Amino acid sequence: MSGATPARYSWGGDEHIFVELAEEMSLQANFRAMAITTSLRENRPDGVVEICPANASYQVRYDPDVIEPRTLMARLRDIEDKVGDAADFSLSTRVVEIPVLYQDPWTTETLMRFRDRHQDPDATDIEYAARINGYAGAGEFIAAHSGSPWFVSMVGFVAGLPFMYQMVPRERQIVVPKYLRPRTDTPKQTVGYGGCFSCVYSVRGAGGYQMFGITPAPIYDPAQELPDFGDFLVFFRPGDIVRFKPIDRDAYDDHVKEVEAGTFRIRSRPVEFGLREYLDDPDGFTAGLMEVLRAD
Known part of the structure; x- marks a missing residue:
């Protein structure tokens, strides 16, 4: 597998972070979304309300009164780096x-x-x-x-x-x-x-x-x-x-x-x-x- 393409992060109002992992659907892109959201769910920080994987992206809803938004974004970037291309992830x-x-x-x-x-x-x-x-x-x-x-x-x-x-x-x-x-x-x-x-x-x-x-x-x-x-x-x-x-x-x-x-x-x-x-x-x-x- 080739190296993973860096994700694109964006804010969704005051309570959501949207992360696009690829511009087109593939099993590899979707599996990265599964790996990242599974890791986040298993080590869920206080303030994360919902975790929603999608075809080649995912979205996280959070409570800004509990977790600082940029702290959460840094956490997601760290998970992305650890997951890489998700080739070794088992679901x-x-x-x-x-x-x-x-x-x-x-x-x-x-x-x-x-x-x-x-x-x-x-x-x-x-x-x-x-x-x-x-x-x-x-x-x-x-x-x-x-x-x-x-x-x-x-x-x-x-x-x-x-x-x-x-x-x-x-x-x-x-x-x-x-x-x-x-x-x-x-x-x-x-x-x-x-x-x-x-x-x-x-x-x-x-x-x-x-x-x-x-x-x-x-x-x-x-x-x-x-x-x-x-x-x-x-x-x-x-x-x-x-x-x-x-x-x-x-x-x-x-x-x-x-x-x-x-x-x-x-x-x-x-x-x-x-x-x-x-x-x-x-x-x-x-x-x-x-x-x-x-x-x-």
């Missing part, structure tokens, strides 16, 4: 399995209502994505989308919505533009795609990402009634590694019944993720990650 995280009904009837009906806002009015979103990425058709595209793990680079924009970055060499990444104009409707738990990011829409609402399918797995439960939400109302955490599992309509319906009965659980297992091991052998490393849940 304790988890692999999670998200079942997906690709080309489902609900997102298909929705996308057909908004073809006037799309680059290709004569194709579905997944057919368009397959074509511009050089895949023979929807089936081959689904195999590629579900055949590699995805790294949750940040959670936000909408409550509980994860941004996921494909863990393959950059020349093999799926890239799909957003709609020409945003939709006014997107079904809850839609698996979407925009730029280099996959996502899961946590709630129903407007959106501009391409729609590939839907998951029966709730990822946002403000009432915290389901088993996966005992600790927090949002399921995903930055650093999660996601495996999409294609399912058919019968399996989807069975999972929905489990959700309604309050028994559904998202499958997950803890893992240690080191950036150096991934960069040394991306295909071998991710193949091992994909097998973690298959072993159950």
Whole structure:
């Protein structure tokens, strides 16, 4: 790995410091954000209120009556120097399995209502994505989308919505533009795609990402009634590694019944993720990650 690019620090009003680690998203840039914010969280000084990692940056909210702002900024610069390019940082995280009904009837009906806002009015979103990425058709595209793990680079924009970055060499990444104009409707738990990011829409609402399918797995439960939400109302955490599992309509319906009965659980297992091991052998490393849940 080459040396890390120096970060750019700026003030966000009287209570925030924003730190930009790179101008473009990469797994290396995001992993630096994870390493720095993890170190800050583990040795959290008094006065730090919130720590929020993002795709290639992070933001810290602080109480200026408790910690002097320039003292905190100096602390962040010191952590940045110690982390370096984060190649030796190991993240304790988890692999999670998200079942997906690709080309489902609900997102298909929705996308057909908004073809006037799309680059290709004569194709579905997944057919368009397959074509511009050089895949023979929807089936081959689904195999590629579900055949590699995805790294949750940040959670936000909408409550509980994860941004996921494909863990393959950059020349093999799926890239799909957003709609020409945003939709006014997107079904809850839609698996979407925009730029280099996959996502899961946590709630129903407007959106501009391409729609590939839907998951029966709730990822946002403000009432915290389901088993996966005992600790927090949002399921995903930055650093999660996601495996999409294609399912058919019968399996989807069975999972929905489990959700309604309050028994559904998202499958997950803890893992240690080191950036150096991934960069040394991306295909071998991710193949091992994909097998973690298959072993159950």
